[in-house]
Amino acid sequence: MISRDQTAKRVAAFQAVCRIHGVKATHQRMEILRELAGTEEHPDVETIYERVRRRIPAISLDTVYRTLRLLEEKGVIRRVGSIKDRTRFDANTERHHHFVCAQCGMIGDFTSDVLDRFPVPREAAQMGSVDGVYVELRGRCRKCQMEAKKPEKR
């Protein structure tokens, strides 16, 4: 669980970004960010929509999409999860990487000094300038491993 302080900090940071970029810090935007900043689940758009709806029943799905695009543009959040159909989001912009369960889609954060110090190979450097490294470990999460072992459920 993310601490209230941490969540509040991220929301406050967004308000600062709004002033700088001249975009409005509306109720909808704050709630969407608050929702994302308060979880480690890396939710998808539909999930964020459902949850924000509990606070703002009339909010539209398009607003959620638009807001997430805006937040990403401003560098406040990031898109996570390769290949898969539904895009998932992360309000943690500190340097970290992801473990993804191929079965249930669970995403977990981890850090790695090795990856942080990763020297770009000459071979790759020759292709162009490198802005970032995206790393994803793929596997089967603990929970899915357990369930695979005891197929007692019918």
Add this chain to the structure above:
Amino acid sequence: MISRDQTAKRVAAFQAVCRIHGVKATHQRMEILRELAGTEEHPDVETIYERVRRRIPAISLDTVYRTLRLLEEKGVIRRVGSIKDRTRFDANTERHHHFVCAQCGMIGDFTSDVLDRFPVPREAAQMGSVDGVYVELRGRCRKCQMEAKKPEKR
């Protein structure tokens, strides 16, 4: 460019896979794989479709999608490129990683001993079993860098 030998080898390997798994090695499937195995471009579905159409004019887009799914299931090809909308494919199943140009979508292969030896952090290992590591370097390719420098084109 991929050598004819290499391409032929990949196609032959697929025929073997077909016999083992009891799926038919049809003309369409062979041509789709031949197309993908003969390029280093990591093409998307539409591109593969257009190219195979030159050899099999009546082929349907659905067949291309179905075949690529099949090839991926059998471990003959891989999906590449995170986040983006159009999925791209790679017939090179040897251990390697990708450089992706955020501007034009160019994808290049590279290898890295550091990444191949990457020890899964305890933190990540606790989340579950790790099957694979997906690494992607994101940046701007040489060509796009050049074009950005001389904005003479109107």
Add this chain to the structure above:
DNA sequence: ATCCATCCAGTAATGATTACTATTTAATAA
């Protein structure tokens, strides 16, 4: 408190991918 550019709700449109069905074909054996 007012004004106006920006934003939002509701809904339609888009674009990639998948599903469906009647017809064709690959693979096996006679």
Add this chain to the structure above:
DNA sequence: TTATTAAATAGTAATCATTACTGGATGGAT
């Protein structure tokens, strides 16, 4: 080689996530 049959294909419709559009609503500077 030909017959047989399950599997594969072509053509097209359907689906699903995401994006676009529009008239009405709202944040925030004055």
